[in-house]
Amino acid sequence: MLETIEVSRVRRFAANTAGRDFAVGDIHGHFTRLQAALDTAGFNPVVDRLFSVGDLVDRGPECRDVLDWLAKPWFHPVRGNHDDYVVRFDTCDTENWVYNGGSWFAGLAWDEQREFAAQFAELPIAIEVETALGLIGIVHADCPFPSWDQLHTELESPESNKRLRLVQNSCMWSRSRIQEGTTCGVEGLRALVVGHTQLRQPAVLGNVHYIDTAGWMDGHFTLLDLATLQCNPPINPELSFDWD
Ligand SMILES: [Mn+2]
Structure with missing residues (x-):
């Protein structure tokens, strides 16, 4: 019997009334460092939640x-x-994948590879988190539309076609907003949180928050509090967000 797997590309979370919500940038196989950042922020796994921009x-x-x-x-x-x-x-x-750090996967047994793939296939492309001050959106790289509603509608399209693949790829790969310095933001959200582009400091373009401060490289992990939109550690006004 064929099993029907319902995979939702957008996952929505109600407001966290018991604890705090954080978002973190790209992790890239550095979970010990991530745990250290959570410990520093006093993360409480009983009531707090950690959202991740993926990678x-x-x-x-x-x-x-x-x-x-x-x-x-x-x-x-x-x-x-x-x-x-x-x-x-x-x-x-x-x-190309191995060149970009994927050799660990090539070393897994076939059954293990299938297990990883099955679990990763359940990862949504976008997450929505309700907060007291409005909706927060999370994607890995960017929202390729001026409005979040449009992205939501496109991602929930029942047809898995070329257009959907293009939209998903933009969400996971696009750097055009930060490369062009576009500040128009994304309508329908209090904030959009993304990673994918390594920065020395978190950056904000319109309502789009870039939080990959290269904790997996020689930077640090930034935890963005979704209620306050404040970073831990805080943004250092002395430093530019770019690597020089
Ligand atoms: Mn990436």
Whole structure:
């Protein structure tokens, strides 16, 4: 019997009335460092939630630990472009993937590869989190439309066609907003939170918050509090957000 798997590309979360909600940038197999950042912020797994902009694996030394993290009831990632390689492991450009840090996956047994792919296929492309001051959207790289409602409608399209694939890829890969410095933001959201582009400091363009401060590289993990939109550690006004 064929099993029908209902995969939602947009996942919505009601407001957290018991604790705090944080978002974190790209992790890339550095879960020990991530845990240290959570400890510093006093993260309480009983009531707090951690949302992730994705890119959970590749490059770092602890990629296999991701399954333990996906099992945590308070950990909620969207799918990044590196996570999408895992989903498409049997059809993607493996050479390019390995070049970009995917050799850990090539070392897994076939059954393990299938298990990772099955779990990663459940990662939504977009997450919505309700907060007292309005809706927060989370995608890995960008919202390719001026309004969140439009993205939501496109992602929930029942037809899995070329257009949907293009929209998903923009959500996971696009750097055009930050490269062009576009400040028009995304309508229908209090804030959009993204990663994918490594910065020395978090940056805000319109209502779009870039929080990948390269904790997986030689930077640090930034935890963005979704209620206050304040960063931990706080933004240092002395430093530019760009690497120079
Ligand atoms: Mn990325």
